[in-house]
Amino acid sequence: MSNEPSELLRSLRSLSGPFPSWDIEHLPDRPGKLFLDWLRVAIDSDVKEPHAMTISTVDQDGRPDARILILKNVVDDSFYFASSSESQKGQQLKDNPHVALTFYWPALGRQIRIKGTAEDMGDEAGADDFRKRLAGARAVAMTGHQSQKLESEEVLESSIEAQKERIQRDPDVVSPQWRLYAVNAKEVEFWQGDSERKHVRIQYVLQGGLWKQYRLWP
Numbered sequence: 195m196s197n198e199p200s201e202l203l204r205s206l207r208s209l210s211g212p213f214p215s216w217d218i219e220h221l222p223d224r225p226g227k228l229f230l231d232w233l234r235v236a237i238d239s240d241v242k243e244p245h246a247m248t249i250s251t252v253d254q255d256g257r258p259d260a261r262i263l264i265l266k267n268v269v270d271d272s273f274y275f276a277s278s279s280e281s282q283k284g285q286q287l288k289d290n291p292h293v294a295l296t297f298y299w300p301a302l303g304r305q306i307r308i309k310g311t312a313e314d315m316g317d318e319a320g321a322d323d324f325r326k327r328l329a330g331a332r333a334v335a336m337t338g339h340q341s342q343k344l345e346s347e348e349v350l351e352s353s354i355e356a357q358k359e360r361i362q363r364d365p366d367v368v369s370p371q372w373r374l375y376a377v378n379a380k381e382v383e384f385w386q387g388d389s390e391r392k393h394v395r396i397q398y399v400l401q402g403g404l405w406k407q408y409r410l411w412p
């Protein structure tokens with residue numbers, strides 16, 4: 195095997211298939227419905243972590259920023275995630291709620307791209323999501339400072355320990371910084387890869403309160 199990165203990368207296959215069929219003559223009226231149909235196929239096909247998605251935000255200097263998060267819920271055409279309002283993304287969303295979500299399920303050759311605005315669902319929704327987290331995850335979230343510079347492992351360990359004790363004393367304690375956000379979709383693209391590169395792309399666009407569908411060139 196070559197040590198040249200370009201040759202090494204060229205030797206890797208992508209979109210080799212076979213992929214599931216997709217009947218684009220009978221598409222649901224709404225993208226949220228098609229998303230759930232595709233999610234069920236991904237789960238039935240044993241796609242690993244199909245609920246992990248890339249969320250892209252825009253920072254205070256207008257630069258893109260992106261990271262992976264877990265999808266928590268889908269209601270109509272809104273896609274939910276949870277995170278700390280103290281984090282970089284939390285700060286960015288306060289200034290600019292525009293986001294993009296991206297899913298890729300390699301075993302199915304499927305990509306889904308969502309554009310919309312993120313909305314903080316309020317104190318009770320954040321607390322409710324927080325209470326559903328495992329005790330260990332709650333303790334780490336309670337330490338706060340997500341995305342800030344960490345001085346040492348010891349500081350982190352003692353902070354987690356202190357929060358675990360706090361949760362033991364008060365099992366209902368919640369972190370007010372833990373927020374549930376809904377991304378209200380305005381544009382959603384479903385992309386079915388093809389090994390001959392004749393990819394099938396359907397874009398839903400919200401226009402005047404109604405979802406319009408367009409086929410896009412591969």
Ligand SMILES: Cc1cc2nc3c(=O)[nH]c(=O)nc-3n(C[C@H](O)[C@H](O)[C@H](O)COP(=O)(O)O)c2cc1C
Pocket residue numbers: 246259260261262263264275276277278281282283284340341
């Ligand atoms: C598979 C996976 C799932 C993740 N899920 C979450 C999540 O649900 N919420 C969260 O705040 N961070 C999650 N993270 C961590 C984020 O990618 C990120 O490191 C963190 O939220 C800080 O991002 P920020 O500095 O851009 O705010 C996850 C990371 C991975 C790889």
